[in-house]
Amino acid sequence: MNYPNGRRSSSRHAAPQGKTKPEFSNRGMTLEEDINLTNEYYLQAGMAVIHKKPTPVQIVQVDYPKRSAAVIKEAYFKQASTTDYNGVYRGRYIDFEAKETKNKTSFPLSNVHQHQVDHMKAVEKHGGISFFIIKFTPRDEVYLLPSSTLFAFWDDQQNGGRKSIPYHSIDKEGFRIPFRYQARIDYAGVLDKLYF
């Protein structure tokens, strides 16, 4: 396993029954909530400007009642054409997608879409940094996986390869993201070691 910050993964898992310990305090929150809180912390601390993009919606009908706000009465969810998060960190363009899986032994590639891969390949081509944040919920473990690693599995799948990335590959080629009080999914620390 790679530890860009030199920390042992065991620090998060010292005590199975110890829910008073900070390393367990993120249970019950979704990965998205944790990342949003992290981004808010980064913003407040003047570390980075990274936001989640709004959910794309196709608006069909809007009512404009007198003296009150416009009400959308009919709309549909659209598929996003890019990724969930982007922004700027230490002068670099950052772009990532966050995915949770209930699977314990592998990350199913069905969680990823072709247009996201295309988008991330374009981002990398233009000098941006793109990656996945993958949470194995049953393990309560979060990894940063550089998009290039995922591309290899993706392209392999297109050629008849396996439809998922084994946990051990993510553990080996990805970077475990530590849980912290303020930066709950502290991916910036991993980026520091990897790209700066």
Add this chain to the structure above:
Amino acid sequence: MNYPNGRRSSSRHAAPQGKTKPEFSNRGMTLEEDINLTNEYYLQAGMAVIHKKPTPVQIVQVDYPKRSAAVIKEAYFKQASTTDYNGVYRGRYIDFEAKETKNKTSFPLSNVHQHQVDHMKAVEKHGGISFFIIKFTPRDEVYLLPSSTLFAFWDDQQNGGRKSIPYHSIDKEGFRIPFRYQARIDYAGVLDKLYF
């Protein structure tokens, strides 16, 4: 001439009278449509990856009819916390807001919101490039205004200064964006001169 999306620019424009001139052919299209087409061109041509963020919507009620897509039955427009467009160009983080005004002699600062200014100041602090694209509709003229120029007027307004930026200041301190067939609002060319 090659059109990366295979589309002839003339196909969009019947061009009745005088509209055969390229500098007039964008009449009738909104600034947003023109910028979206420009970004699409940049993407297809492998020049940049810049997207408009979806309109943020607060979803209140969703129906899930059997055998068909989820329908949003009640939702409200939310104020965006950032700017309209961002992405990566030549390795740099790009962030901008596009505004049209029907005013001929000045750009009213009421078009801009404090949170956008705060966001852009943070972007600049982290090494990103932020700017406004301002269209004077009656003049059919489009300018790139570096956000630092707008900040000066913004901060001045806060201290009792004027509530708009005079056209002549934008003409002097901003950069006219030429209209082109393919890149209809070709701001990348201006960025090349300014930042690279």
